[in-house]
Amino acid sequence: MTLFIEIKNLTVDFDGTSVLKNVNLNINEGEVVGILGRSGAGKTVLMHVLRGVEEYKNASGEVIYHLARCSKCGYIEPPSKVGEECRECGEELQSYEVDLLKLPSNDKNRRNIVKRIAIMLQRTFALYGDDRVIDNVISSLKEIGYKGKDALSKAMELLDEVEMSHRMMHVARDLSGGEKQRVVLARQLVRNPMMLIADEPTGTLDPKTARIVHDVISDAVNSYNMTMTITSHWPDVIKQMADKAIILDKGEIVNEGNPSEMADEFTNLACSIEKECKREIGDKILQVQNLSKKYVSVTRGVIYAVNDVSFDVYEGEIFGIAGVSGAGKTTTSQILIGNVQPTKGSIEVRVGDDWVDMTVPGAENRGHATQYMGILHQEYGLYTNRTVIDNLTESIGIDLPYELAVKKAISTLTTTGFTEDEAKSLLHNMAEELSEGERHRVALAQVLMKEPNIVIMDEPTGTMDPVTKKDVTKSILKTRDKMGDTFIIVSHDMDFLVDVCDRVALMQESRIMDIGEPENVLAPLLEAEKQI
Known part of the structure; x- marks a missing residue:
């Protein structure tokens, strides 16, 4: 060679x-x-x-x-x-x-x-979300100075190569994660x-x-x-x-x-984790009834991202929402946190002794609950031009005396898998200097700094190696036991959900198919993964 x-x-x-x-x-x-x-x-x-x-x-x-x-x-x-x-x-x-x-x-x-040189980055789709798939590829051709008159034909040819010709008229933001990555590849192949x-x-x-x-x-x-x-x-x-x-x-x-x-x-570097004895969970803290979210597309008609979903979550529980890409998991999490308004159905969150209706906006309703909720997004973001300590305090509006801020930041970072010495050494690093896994754990710490009662995590182990994934599993279990937080974890990582969750709901094609013990609910998918 x-x-x-x-x-x-x-x-x-x-x-x-x-x-x-x-x-x-x-x-x-x-x-x-x-x-x-x-x-x-x-x-x-x-x-x-x-x-x-x-x-x-x-x-x-x-x-x-x-x-x-x-x-x-x-x-x-x-x-x-x-x-x-x-x-x-x-x-x-x-x-x-x-x-x-x-x-x-x-x-x-x-x-x-x-x-x-073409590149595909982790967690970064680099698409024009409001443009159609075909327009995304044509834009890429223009960016490299493509002068051929057949730009449309060339774009169609590239989409065919990545097996996305059947989605060329779709708006990019409506694609699943796997479809987005194939369009990213098509945009890179123009080079x-x-x-x-x-x-x-x-x-x-x-x-x-x-x-x-x-x-x-x-x-x-x-x-x-x-x-x-x-x-x-x-x-x-x-x-x-x-x-x-x-x-x-x-x-x-x-x-x-x-x-x-x-x-x-x-x-072999990744040690196995044995889940500790089941923690005694508390009363119901979140209840979802007949939840639906539909969109209307010019090309596809009515699309149900979430369709008649119902489940309950209990205080101190680690509850998983499992499913393949496009099953409706992320939309469900966005509805729970109040970022997406459902088409129908109810979501109620208990704050103290009061139940808050999350479908009603305003400081006295949804806003009253969301101040006690935190979310770690699948495509999380840190202020790359700020230090870790700034990201954990100033950037999210926590106003503390410096010494107290440092102490709280170190304590929070240790719950996400860092040692105390590692946490201290990271505080004055710029976020852009961190590895992907370090940024992920700092982003989780950023959520925990707000002291939420409910933490929603969208694909928390998406790009992690097995060793780091085990560290994150330990940190979630440790955080739950130390702080008593309730976790709702959205993930396609079945092994991770078995390790960390008390119960799990399996979503397929926007519906919940089963809820129960992770080992039982996910057994068919785990077996199917072995066959892949």
Whole structure:
């Protein structure tokens, strides 16, 4: 195989802390490299260095790209194209080697390389939500300066490649998570990429939907002869998709080799959790009766996102809402928190001894309950240009004396899985400097800082590796036992729900099919996952 990228002694520092340490890795043209590592291991930073959009002044070492380049127009191709004609101007492509770390961000050659690299990021769909699917792809063609008169035909062709031609007239925001990721891929394919960087592209999707997306990605990689680096919190994904794999731990490559062997080694790092004896739950705190939410679409008619749903939740309970992508879980959670008005049905929340009608807006009604409720969204957001302590206090309107704010922040961070020393060291870091897993736990701490009685969590383990997922499970159980909070957890992660929930409701096609013990309700889905 032809050598494509050489990474030599790569070290990246943030505020004196090395997030990557002397990383050495060769990536061959056409190779799929899987990257395994728990949250904070440095996976995302490595992916962004390879992408080359950002200029890392705090980086040392080398990231050498071996390429074929047109000396006339600067067009870039992978190294196997040396000696062939440039597709842009017809000149012969010459061998070209460059250290991406040494090129300034405004360098023309750097920009030409970046144009040929596609990326799919975790939790980020990067779509124009109010535009139709076909318009999203056409917009991407315009963004790269596509001059062909057949932009519509080209967009349709790309959507067909990612198996989304049957949704081209749909508004992007109405798509499921898996459908959105396939449109993201179509938008990236307009670049005719030589490389795809996929950072947890299916982290928030259920296994069945994720498999569809993985298959589409694999087909695209083969069709475009792309090189790919991929991270995933599911070791089986690395087994199935990668040609080789590495394990990152605290910024260092600790092992490299066969994907199956690396995935098994990484899985062994995740210890099992035994749920403690069932906690005695309290009285009913939330009741939902005949809840429905329908939308009217010009192209699809009446769509029921939630259809005649009923359930109760008890104080101190960890209640799960399970289902595949598009089942109606997230819409249900948005109705519960008061962000979406239901079409019909009732939701009541107990505050003290009073029951509050959540369908009636206003400070004395819905607003009275929501001040005691918190939600961690699937696509959570922190103020990236603020420090962790700012995010936990000022950014969400908690006005405390500084010393007390620090003490409360550290205490809250420890409930989300950080040690006390880790929490102290994070306080003055900028949110953008944190790993994905660290940001997730800080976002959870941000919710808990408001001292809610009810915490709603939408896909809390969506992009987490097995080790971090176990830490989050422990932190939720610990928080419930320490603070007495009630948790409503929306997730497609069946194993996680079995580990953490007292009861679970299974949603399919906008309806609740069953409610009960997680092991019993989710048994059919767990068995189906094993067959995937």
